Amino acid sequence: MTQWPLPDPMALALEEAQAAAHQGEVPVGAVVVCDGDVIARAHNSPRCLHDPTAHAEMLALRRAAKALGRERLEDCELWVTLEPCAMCAGAIAHARIAKLYYGASDEKGGAIEHGPRLFEQPTIMHRPEVYSGIGEGPAAALLRDFFRARR
Amino acid sequence: MTQWPLPDPMALALEEAQAAAHQGEVPVGAVVVCDGDVIARAHNSPRCLHDPTAHAEMLALRRAAKALGRERLEDCELWVTLEPCAMCAGAIAHARIAKLYYGASDEKGGAIEHGPRLFEQPTIMHRPEVYSGIGEGPAAALLRDFFRARR
Numbered sequence: 112m113t114q115w116p117l118p119d120p121m122a123l124a125l126e127e128a129q130a131a132a133h134q135g136e137v138p139v140g141a142v143v144v145c146d147g148d149v150i151a152r153a154h155n156s157p158r159c160l161h162d163p164t165a166h167a168e169m170l171a172l173r174r175a176a177k178a179l180g181r182e183r184l185e186d187c188e189l190w191v192t193l194e195p196c197a198m199c200a201g202a203i204a205h206a207r208i209a210k211l212y213y214g215a216s217d218e219k220g221g222a223i224e225h226g227p228r229l230f231e232q233p234t235i236m237h238r239p240e241v242y243s244g245i246g247e248g249p250a251a252a253l254l255r256d257f258f259r260a261r262r
Numbered sequence: 263m264t265q266w267p268l269p270d271p272m273a274l275a276l277e278e279a280q281a282a283a284h285q286g287e288v289p290v291g292a293v294v295v296c297d298g299d300v301i302a303r304a305h306n307s308p309r310c311l312h313d314p315t316a317h318a319e320m321l322a323l324r325r326a327a328k329a330l331g332r333e334r335l336e337d338c339e340l341w342v343t344l345e346p347c348a349m350c351a352g353a354i355a356h357a358r359i360a361k362l363y364y365g366a367s368d369e370k371g372g373a374i375e376h377g378p379r380l381f382e383q384p385t386i387m388h389r390p391e392v393y394s395g396i397g398e399g400p401a402a403a404l405l406r407d408f409f410r411a412r413r
Contacts, residue, residue: 157333157356158333160333161327161328161330161331161332161333162324162327162328162333163323163324163327163333163334163335163353163356163357163358164315164320164323164324164353164356164357165333169315172314172315173313173314173315176312176313176314177312177313179312180312181312182308182309182311182312182313182314182316183314184314196352196356197348197349197351197352197355197373197378197380197383197386198348198349198350198351198352198353198355198356199349199352200348200349200352201347201348201349201350201351201352201373202314202315202349204348204349205308205314205315205347205349206314206315207314219385219387220385220387222348222352225385226383226384226385226386227348227378227380227383227385229348229378232348232377232378233377234370234371234376234377234378235348235377236370236371
């Protein structure tokens with residue numbers, strides 16, 4: 112059986128997730144794409160950076176906004192290996208991200224299809240288009256291997 | 263009538279909010295206190311910093327974590343002039359903040375007593391003690407004046 116190839120941004124996000132694991136960080140990676148170009152990539156780094164907000168999505172959004180010299184990314188897509196948490200979903204809304212693609216879903220910490228389901232809240236100021244399950248297999252495997260090795 | 267004086271951290275947070283207004287940013291300020299000392303202060307700066315995540319709380323949490331050289335702030339309090347949004351409430355939980363004090367409530371963007379009520383979600387990994395309404399009057403007045411001047 113031939114596996115349908117992963118879209119390039121998700122393959123890159125998975126590379127970032129792997130880099131996180133090598134640094135002892137929970138393996139999550141993210142990429143921001145604007146007009147077909149990757150303008151930012153990042154991996155989860157709260158321990159290394161001593162920054163409780165340093166999730167992959169937050170760092171990628173901040174780097175993309177810096178690269179473009181503006182606070183809103185309404186023409187951008189965010190690709191991330193794991194379902195975003197409430198903090199990251201809130202940041203995605205503040206940044207006005209057009210499309211969100213994520214890999215594995217996260218029953219415990221996810222805030223898109225779990226928990227507060229932030230983009231379904233009536234008070235949310237922006238809702239991106241959301242596509243889930245892309246790269247779910249390898250994204251979940253990275254997390255499983257990481258936590259298994261630490262037990 | 264004598265007004266009960268504001269606690270020092272909230273007075274400082276209000277000073278920060280005023281600094282934000284002077285820079286054309288929505289006036290919100292925040293302060294982190296650890297063992298009775300102010301270890302970080304910040305004001306809302308998404309426009310100036312080209313950073314959609316640069317709310318006062320986020321900057322204050324990041325500065326506090328950097329100052330302490332660790333990602334968790336379980337012995338710290340966060341003081342902020344406005345009810346935190348979902349992004350900031352998520353960050354407060356990730357940082358394991360012990361106590362949250364806020365001034366004005368925010369019907370539209372707040373995520374503590376409005377919208378997703380994040381700390382009441384069963385999946386939230388940490389719930390700080392929450393005290394609201396401290397400095398509510400001046401905090402709300404700053405916001406009202408700011409938006410009135412821009413209309």
